[in-house]
Amino acid sequence: MSTGASETLLESEQAPGAEVPGEIAARSPRELFWRRLKRDKVALVALGIVLAMVAMAIFAPLIVKLFGLPDPNIQNDDLLGDFGEPTGPTSAHWFGVDERGRDVASRVIYGARGSLEVAFIATFLSVTIGTVVGMIAGYYRGWADTALSRVMDLFLAFPVLVLAVGLGVACADGCLGGVIQPGLNVVIFVITLTTWPYIARIMRGQVLSLREREFVEASRSLGAPDRRIIFREILPNLVAPIVVYSTVLIPQNILYEAALSFLGVGVDPSKPSWGAMISDATSIFEDAWWFMTFPGLALLITVLAFNIVGDGLQDALNPRTSR
Amino acid sequence: MSEALVEVRDLVKHFPIRKGIIFTKQVGAVQAVDGVSFDVMRGETLGLVGESGCGKSTTARLMTKLIEPTSGSMKWEGREIAGLSRREMVPLRREMQMIFQDPYSSLNPRKTVGTIIAEPFKIHGIGDDGPQRKKQVQELMERVGLNPEHYNRLPHEFSGGQRQRIGVARAIALKPKLIVADEPVSALDVSIQAQVLNLLRELQRDLGLTIVFIAHDLSVVKHMCDRIAVMYLGKVVELASSEELYSHPRHPYTGALLSAVPVPDPRLARQKQRQVLGGDVPSPTNPPNACRFHTRCPKFVEGHCNVEEPQLDKKGGGGGLAACHYPLSDDEVARRVPTAAA
Ligand SMILES: Nc1ncnc2c1ncn2[C@@H]1O[C@H](COP(=O)(O)OP(=O)(O)OP(=O)(O)O)[C@@H](O)[C@H]1O
Ligand SMILES: [Mg+2]
Numbered sequence: 001m002s003t004g005a006s007e008t009l010l011e012s013e014q015a016p017g018a019e020v021p022g023e024i025a026a027r028s029p030r031e032l033f034w035r036r037l038k039r040d041k042v043a044l045v046a047l048g049i050v051l052a053m054v055a056m057a058i059f060a061p062l063i064v065k066l067f068g069l070p071d072p073n074i075q076n077d078d079l080l081g082d083f084g085e086p087t088g089p090t091s092a093h094w095f096g097v098d099e100r101g102r103d104v105a106s107r108v109i110y111g112a113r114g115s116l117e118v119a120f121i122a123t124f125l126s127v128t129i130g131t132v133v134g135m136i137a138g139y140y141r142g143w144a145d146t147a148l149s150r151v152m153d154l155f156l157a158f159p160v161l162v163l164a165v166g167l168g169v170a171c172a173d174g175c176l177g178g179v180i181q182p183g184l185n186v187v188i189f190v191i192t193l194t195t196w197p198y199i200a201r202i203m204r205g206q207v208l209s210l211r212e213r214e215f216v217e218a219s220r221s222l223g224a225p226d227r228r229i230i231f232r233e234i235l236p237n238l239v240a241p242i243v244v245y246s247t248v249l250i251p252q253n254i255l256y257e258a259a260l261s262f263l264g265v266g267v268d269p270s271k272p273s274w275g276a277m278i279s280d281a282t283s284i285f286e287d288a289w290w291f292m293t294f295p296g297l298a299l300l301i302t303v304l305a306f307n308i309v310g311d312g313l314q315d316a317l318n319p320r321t322s323r
Numbered sequence: 324m325s326e327a328l329v330e331v332r333d334l335v336k337h338f339p340i341r342k343g344i345i346f347t348k349q350v351g352a353v354q355a356v357d358g359v360s361f362d363v364m365r366g367e368t369l370g371l372v373g374e375s376g377c378g379k380s381t382t383a384r385l386m387t388k389l390i391e392p393t394s395g396s397m398k399w400e401g402r403e404i405a406g407l408s409r410r411e412m413v414p415l416r417r418e419m420q421m422i423f424q425d426p427y428s429s430l431n432p433r434k435t436v437g438t439i440i441a442e443p444f445k446i447h448g449i450g451d452d453g454p455q456r457k458k459q460v461q462e463l464m465e466r467v468g469l470n471p472e473h474y475n476r477l478p479h480e481f482s483g484g485q486r487q488r489i490g491v492a493r494a495i496a497l498k499p500k501l502i503v504a505d506e507p508v509s510a511l512d513v514s515i516q517a518q519v520l521n522l523l524r525e526l527q528r529d530l531g532l533t534i535v536f537i538a539h540d541l542s543v544v545k546h547m548c549d550r551i552a553v554m555y556l557g558k559v560v561e562l563a564s565s566e567e568l569y570s571h572p573r574h575p576y577t578g579a580l581l582s583a584v585p586v587p588d589p590r591l592a593r594q595k596q597r598q599v600l601g602g603d604v605p606s607p608t609n610p611p612n613a614c615r616f617h618t619r620c621p622k623f624v625e626g627h628c629n630v631e632e633p634q635l636d637k638k639g640g641g642g643g644l645a646a647c648h649y650p651l652s653d654d655e656v657a658r659r660v661p662t663a664a665a
Pocket of ligand 1: 338382
């Protein structure tokens with residue numbers, strides 16, 4: 001029947017859907033994404049908190065000045081109690097004073113810097129390395145895939161905490177010929193080293209399925225070189241998963257940083273970080289609950305907010321998972 | 324007209340089946356295409372028809388050099404191209420293009436239509452980005468019946484038929500000599516199918532294209548093709564001109580396929596004893612011996628069909644070729660095949 005119709009249907013060529021989709025279906029994925037995200041009020045609140053935290057990290061010195069708080073590293077013995085003990089929250093020092101006479105509020109604000117800096121840089125590095133390795137393994141398959149997959153397995157088998165503490169001690173004065181400076185860089189290095197394989201695995205899987213799509217074959221049949229196929233055809237399709245996994249990784253890495261700082265890896269006393277503060281506070285928790293509580297709360301709220309934003313993004317980017 | 328553009332000889336593609344993760348060993352092979360020979364003449368439309376899994380797409384991908392054959396030869400304008408490297412193929416890519424089956428998978432969802440159609444020019448370094456190229460792309464869009472204003476839209480904003488037109492525009496951008504269309508309309512509604520088929524025929528007439536048109540049943544190809552090759556389990560079992568194949572099929576498998584073609588005249592249809600194929604298509608991993616169709620063939624002769632492989636050669640009066648020891652007689656054709664002249 002279909003062939004019989006072939007002679008008669010020429011006139012209606014332009015008719016179906018030439019203009020209609022403009023009114024009904026023509027919403028770009030980006031528009032749909034924003035519509036869905038806007039409906040998710042909890043995620044929007046969380047996004048607000050995340051942005052506030054980021055702003056706090058960037059403008060820490062300004063904020064501290066604005067509220068008339070002392071510099072986070074100034075040790076002021078006058079602020080301590082009669083017996084030299086830390087003092088609790090007052091109107092001048094909302095979050096109290098620690099055992100060395102430093103203002104806890106000021107340190108919590110500056111702590112956002114350390115935590116977020118480490119989390120963002122480590123996430124960026126692991127996602128970049130993971131994506132590149134995953135794309136190579138998934139696209140070229142064969143021995144490249146076998147070799148890279150075994151390397152991923154190897155990195156995933158590292159005893160992370162032992163490695164971290166060991167490296168922290170070994171790199172206390174910098175290592176790898178000065179590439180790894182002591183301090184937060186050690187933490188970034190350790191987190192990146194142990195996180196990229198997760199991303200690489202995910203990206204490898206995505207690329208394995210993308211490379212079988214016909215548009216990749218179409219590009220190949222036009223004579224496109226591998227480089228072009230990988231960066232122009234496949235990479236644009238990885239943007240959504242990259243965004244989603246980054247928002248999952250950031251809070252994870254904030255916690256990771258806190259844990260490592262707690263264990264004393266890469267601690268730099270001049271750069272406050274929430275994990276290091278909690279660590280310092282453990283020994284005097286009985287006498288000074290505020291010293292541990294406020295950085296702990298900051299950590300909790302930030303991680304929670306990032307996770308909620310991550311969920312929201314995932315739902316908004318991937319409509320089938322929502323509702 | 325009668326000069327061959329492509330000559331395919333004994334083309335074989337076996338996909339190895341491997342077991343093991345680190346130490347792999349081959350435990351068998353999918354014999355997707357197993358010794359196929361045919362010519363594609365300049366300016367003609369050659370149909371390639373067969374059930375799902377018979378190796379049509381594999382043949383298409385071999386012809387466009389998306390995959391390398393296990394063995395066999397393929398000549399392009401008389402020149403052997405079976406062993407050419409990817410780099411050596413690049414200039415030839417301009418001359419052969421493919422249209423894909425799935426209009427949803429064949430366009431990158433993250434790229435605008437303009438970018439997709441401009442791709443061939445960019446890859447082959449023709450012209451430079453600018454108003455010139457935009458004009459070229461918009462002309463192509465108009466040529467295939469798309470609104471050139473929709474240049475900046477993403478593929479998801481188009482219907483299946485329109486997407487297939489985008490694929491056609493991309494394929495004809497470099498003015499190729501050969502287009503291999505792999506079931507270009509089977510994912511579309513019947514009414515839209517006719518439009519896309521018309522477009523292809525029009526383009527062929529205007530651009531002097533040679534087309535290899537793949538379909539899984541004989542109803543679509545009749546008006547499209549000059550000649551038709553019928554495939555079964557990786558082999559060509561019959562190759563004849565369209566009229567001859569429809570009116571005088573020789574291979575029992577072709578007869579069976581034609582039985583399934585819907586006929587406009589129900590009275591005529593009822594007169595015929597439709598021949599329905601029994602059983603499933605055997606696995607291409609372990610195809611039957613000799614004639615691969617013998618397990619389902621109504622004319623199967625024990626001790627011959629399953630022992631000696633029939634060659635693809637002339638059967639009966641016409642110029643068609645069939646690979647069968649016991650081709651259908653005119654009488655059988657008249658009784659069984661609804662498309663045969665009564
Ligand atoms: N890359 C591959 N690896 C392994 N087996 C394959 C591969 N490609 C195709 N095959 C197998 O080869 C056989 C022929 O496949 P092909 O895609 O050529 O069939 P087809 O005739 O195009 O079928 P359809 O009508 O379903 O598209 C099938 O059994 C298929 O499973
Ligand atoms: Mg196919």
